[in-house]
Amino acid sequence: MRWQGGQRGGGNVEDRRGLGGGAVAGGGIGVVVLSLIGYFVFGIDPSTTQQVASQFGGAGSAQEGTLGTPEDQAGQFVDIVGGNINQVWASKLDGYTPPANIVIYTQGTQTGCGYGQSAMGPFYCPADRQVFLDLSFWEEMETQLGASGADFARAYVLAHEIGHHVQTLTGASQRVQQAQARASGEAEANQYSVGLELQADCYAGVWAANAASVSNGEVAVEQGDLEEGAKTAAAIGDDTLQRRSGGQVNPDGFTHGTSAQRVEALRRGYQSGDPASCDGYTDV
Numbered sequence: 001m002r003w004q005g006g007q008r009g010g011g012n013v014e015d016r017r018g019l020g021g022g023a024v025a026g027g028g029i030g031v032v033v034l035s036l037i038g039y040f041v042f043g044i045d046p047s048t049t050q051q052v053a054s055q056f057g058g059a060g061s062a063q064e065g066t067l068g069t070p071e072d073q074a075g076q077f078v079d080i081v082g083g084n085i086n087q088v089w090a091s092k093l094d095g096y097t098p099p100a101n102i103v104i105y106t107q108g109t110q111t112g113c114g115y116g117q118s119a120m121g122p123f124y125c126p127a128d129r130q131v132f133l134d135l136s137f138w139e140e141m142e143t144q145l146g147a148s149g150a151d152f153a154r155a156y157v158l159a160h161e162i163g164h165h166v167q168t169l170t171g172a173s174q175r176v177q178q179a180q181a182r183a184s185g186e187a188e189a190n191q192y193s194v195g196l197e198l199q200a201d202c203y204a205g206v207w208a209a210n211a212a213s214v215s216n217g218e219v220a221v222e223q224g225d226l227e228e229g230a231k232t233a234a235a236i237g238d239d240t241l242q243r244r245s246g247g248q249v250n251p252d253g254f255t256h257g258t259s260a261q262r263v264e265a266l267r268r269g270y271q272s273g274d275p276a277s278c279d280g281y282t283d284v
């Protein structure tokens, strides 16, 4: 994909890299939220995430990172592509406001949803409306998950997380959470989670389809990019991840959708370029 000539400053990046794990504050606010929406790829089981978050807990006082436009390549990528994703959504959704920040960090950091850790993978926290991203995840995607390390694959991850922000703005997240609270068991609750995650994948496709039109082509999807994205979507499907971890495939435990479903959702959004094409995923 093309991005380097894109406009800087639109991603609202807060750079907390190198600040270490940060001080741990008390309280346990938002832990459940984190376990529901808190992970994009599970390096660890969500119940473990919840325990870790409970242990360290706390909305606490946020660490102070550096606001502005990072100078390094990876930081600029997040800023420019994040800004482009925000521009696309501003053109598609009335009253769109960007995530408060995209926080890039290393190891661990305080979030409004509890203590965030690299092992959780990238996530969006609805409580403080921020995206949290440890950039080492991008390398992990390639080396451990067998996903693509290409720029578009990375942009897809970012667009997926901002997709969760969109769901918070539209109320889809809250609606699904209410349905989960009423669900008769974990399998049913997980099904709702799958709908939310597939919709975020679909929204990533919608972004990709519109990236060039809002940036005079400075940020643009190129030939072969969608295949890179599909490769990544396939690598992080629940069935594939369960197989990789040596376990049996257990559909009741799916929270993000199968590889085939994730690829389909990304393509659906890309082919239509219209967020309305992603509506059905969160019918509850």
Ligand SMILES: [Zn+2]
Residues within 6 Å of the ligand: 039, 040, 160, 161, 164, 197, 200
């Ligand atoms: Zn997600």
